[in-house]
Amino acid sequence: GCASTQSSKEGGTGKSPKASKVQTVKFGVTPSFLFLPVYVAQDNGFFEKEGIKAEFIEFQGGAEVTSAMLGGSIDFGATLSERPAVLAEKGMAAKNVMSLQNKLAFTLVARSGLDLKPGDVKALKGKKIGVTRLGGGLDQALRALLRDAGLDPEKDVSIVATGGVANGVAAMESKAVDASMGAEPATSMGALKGISESIVDFRNGEGPKSVQTMSFPTLQANDKYIQNNEELTRKVVRAIAKAQKAMRENPQIGVDSAKKLFKDLDDELLKSIMEKEKGMFHAAITEDMSESIIQAMKTSGEVTKNLSHKDITAVEFEKEWKESE
Amino acid sequence: MKVKISIQGIEKKFEAQNGVGKSHTVLDNIDLDIFEGEFCSLIGASGCGKSTLLNIVAGLITPSDGTIYVDGERVKGIHPKFGYMFQKDTLLPWLTILDNVMLPLEIQKNAKREIALHYLDMVGLKGFENHFPKELSGGMRKRVQLARLLAQNPEVLLMDEPFGALDAQTKLVIQEEFLKIWEKERKTVIFVTHDLQEAITLSDRIVLLSAKPGRVQTITPVDLPRPRMLEHAMNNAKFNQLFMDIWGGLKEEVRKSLQIVS
Amino acid sequence: MKVKISIQGIEKKFEAQNGVGKSHTVLDNIDLDIFEGEFCSLIGASGCGKSTLLNIVAGLITPSDGTIYVDGERVKGIHPKFGYMFQKDTLLPWLTILDNVMLPLEIQKNAKREIALHYLDMVGLKGFENHFPKELSGGMRKRVQLARLLAQNPEVLLMDEPFGALDAQTKLVIQEEFLKIWEKERKTVIFVTHDLQEAITLSDRIVLLSAKPGRVQTITPVDLPRPRMLEHAMNNAKFNQLFMDIWGGLKEEVRKSLQIVS
Amino acid sequence: MPKKEFVEIWGLRGVALFLIIICWQGVLWLDLTTEFWISSPVSIIKKFIEYVLNSELWLHTSVTMIETLLGFIIGTVLGVGFAFVVYRWNWLYVALEPFLTAIYSLPRVALAPLFIMWFGIGILSKVILSVSIVFFILFYNTYSGVKSVDKDLVNNVRTMGGSNSLIVRKVILPWCIPWIFSGMKIGLAMSLIGAVVGEMLAAQHGLGFVLARAAGAFETTGVFTVLLILALLAMLLTSIMERMEKHLLKWRQE
């Protein structure tokens, strides 16, 4: 139904694929470790090599990134993988173009004073758990994790929104929440300051398999855009995939980009984060991964339609994904 | 003589407000014709409805009943030929004295400084052009208001106690100046005053309003010769006669309005 | 006789504002002693500085120079024994007439309705207790102000043209009432008026201020017998003599102030 | 209000409402955009009814109302009070003025971590957020009112022996009523927004919490329904305030 709006909006940003000049591509991101490969591709000239001039627009939250992507004010959005499924449910068409990290890069942490044992999710019964925002992939993953541990997320715990990254740490510091699920650098920062301890770190392979790939950072674009700019999209995917490969081989370039993004963070901290995450920089989205996303969304009731791998993933870029291997 | 303003059956009732005050009839069936070129004074006890009547003639208050005709035509709302000098101080506080007097001239697209300065000079306020109203005394502000009305130069002048705040001597000087202008131009004037002497020396006719409710009690023509010199007029034998006549009527009205029984 | 208020060497200069207006001296070296129980009137041309002087005595304006002594003591700022009736309308618009008159009583922790009603009755405003000031005529509002001052019942009364807005007859009635109270209580009064007749009939002494700058020009004692009946006082031979004397002085001052050369 | 006027006013408002709904629905009919973005009046009304029948939503609404009202009332009292304090001791204002401006213009969201750390994620932090906005609005407006007071009224009451506190009560406060109410009208909405934004950032309850959840899940109808509830609350509170104002200003010439 909304095709007319989209195409008209897109006219402005979608450049003709045949133009040999440098093409400008707008990326919508939230400044976080989750989407680091896009920055690395920029900082190390991978975009430039493809004849792409990348512009970064930073958003406060993933929902705004998706809105902007659908509305056409950005070309690609970097956010969590379940978005296309949710959008499909609402009658909008968008796809995951590539994976930025192929696993859930979140950590469940608990307040240091509680002295919980790593892996002991059950011990959170009756506690308050913070997530940055309700209704998103992070929230869903937390609920799935709790259900897996035999807790009812509605009754056994209370899930609280804490807002921006730093807020979750502040909430634990002030004992307003007991645990919190979030991404880097909040989790490492909490640990560094002695405020929180890790309970489940999916990056180390902890936690149930089904949760590990139900929500992970991807690059997304709406269908119309992909159709109209297939060549350009290929170049983008190729550039980022190459960056992922480089990051795996040399984590220091990830540290350097992170350093540009987060000027005050300690080098050692960044290095340790990169060490943990370096194995996750793969562009490919497999059928299993899509299936796990769809399944999780169905469980939570956010998706009722029957969706397949191809409905939420732009498989036509399989060749480009390989560049990251 | 041509009737300029015809006041017919005017009635004004104020509704009881906030439940407690009582509704009262202030003006009751006022009939009055003002002739072209006439200087007509309104007198009456304090609170008898003089200002209310002037407001109705000026079109600022809607009467509860009755009609105002100007030049034979029924009017509603503000009449462009009328100029009104309020009892209250209505200078614009953010304009200098000169700008205040210039205002009606600007409205008439005739913004000549000389005219404004001339009238300011006439009311003895030379040198105060650039002051703001707050820097003037009460009497001085009244005089600026007069200068503004004269600068406006309307066909009909409605004046509500214009000289009330002036000391006896200043009043005399300004009355004289005003009379000079009026006798030259012979505009229609409705003039509210609480000074009987002033009413007699200036007017062609004096209308005494009764109080509670305001009705036209008596209309006294003043047949002193014109042009009048104020000091001469006051020493005229007729003056004293008129004064005593009207004084008697006024006294009666005031006694009623103040509820003095004895 | 004991000096109640001693005004010594008072000078008031207003600075030029907004660059354009000129700085001018309004009061220049005023020396004046007011005796206890005296009724002293201030007269002078419009704008000569009467209100300014009263404001200085009341402690509302700081003089540029000079001192005020009350009962021999130097005072600065507002004096609690003084009551001041402003030339301007200063009723509180959000209080009913009754509440306005009650205000000084409340301040004195003596909030008796009867007192307020008594004075309202005296000024002829029975029945208007529950009206708001906006619902009253100009003269009525002035009368409320008077009632408020009388209800306050201060040791010294400063009154700035209290009867200025009243018609001749109402004025007479209220003057008479006021005089009765005063002759009973003999409070010190400084009374600004522009009505020479009023000044003579009420006062013990009349101070004529000159204009530009304001100086004490003449001080005229009024030796009419007390208690006075106003109509008698006016028909007294001395009255006319005093009137003509002061009138001459006033005339001269006004001519100067209005810059009339001839 | 006379009956005729009453009918006229509500007639006009009805027409305005009708026009808004028609435009809204019209945009959808003309396919200028989709329900994904702006929902539709029909869906919103359906959802609204569903919400009204849902006891949980009443809980959220009451939480938001409590926060809003507490923030509003505390902010108003402090703001008006501080304006009077500063009227009395002017040097205080002179000294603090730049700091007040500085604090007032801080984007509160940037301070969210501190708010959370100091005041938690419960009602307190939202109330303080609201107070931190309402206070300044009321302060600036009341202080402008105080500065515009007719000095002669004050002086005359002073000559009657009126103390400073009596002058504030009997002269300055009534004079400032229109200023205070204008500030309150501006501040009420800000208090509501403050509470809701606070809840959107970090909370367990409240309409902002519901709003954020709906927005995070792209449930546009849910978002608009909450907005409708917020608008109704604002209208209700504003109309109560206007009634109070009218009552307090009945002395004014009509």
Added chain:
Amino acid sequence: MPKKEFVEIWGLRGVALFLIIICWQGVLWLDLTTEFWISSPVSIIKKFIEYVLNSELWLHTSVTMIETLLGFIIGTVLGVGFAFVVYRWNWLYVALEPFLTAIYSLPRVALAPLFIMWFGIGILSKVILSVSIVFFILFYNTYSGVKSVDKDLVNNVRTMGGSNSLIVRKVILPWCIPWIFSGMKIGLAMSLIGAVVGEMLAAQHGLGFVLARAAGAFETTGVFTVLLILALLAMLLTSIMERMEKHLLKWRQE
């Protein structure tokens, strides 16, 4: 300003500033919290100097300034203008009043998706966000001013033959100056906050962008330094406004 007064005022302010800094540093010395949460005056000043020497920050500052000023000016002009329109055609206000309240009290962040879709992610969306707040503040304040106008002044100018537009220019507008300036003081900070929050939500430039990034990276010092810059901007703009107001109100009794 006389020299003595000038020295006094700045003396007082200096003392106030000194106290604030002492308290801040004192909290750190007493180990009540750490620099991780509230940074420290020294670090902020260092960072501030670093920023001032950095040309990129000037770009961000100018973007925010442009958005703030555009939003502020447009909102003010529209708000004041609409108050006058509504003074002339009162039925318009009667009809629209509840809708104005409703729109004004919507939490704008909840509409971020619509703002982004309709107005993009550039300057326009921030300007509109600011306008959507400033407009209402100025409207409510100016309208309260308009309602308080002394009817006799208006009536007297009317009897001089003054047209409605002349009356607005010569009577109502000058009467409302204190109302408008109070609204402007309230609105300016809101415009700044609006622009910054807009930038925090989605942007490429601007101080809000810098702020959001610093907050995301736990750079407390960066956050506070940006807040310091914002406060300085607000103070600068407010002091310009106060000067204008003083000039326009010089007719008032001191």
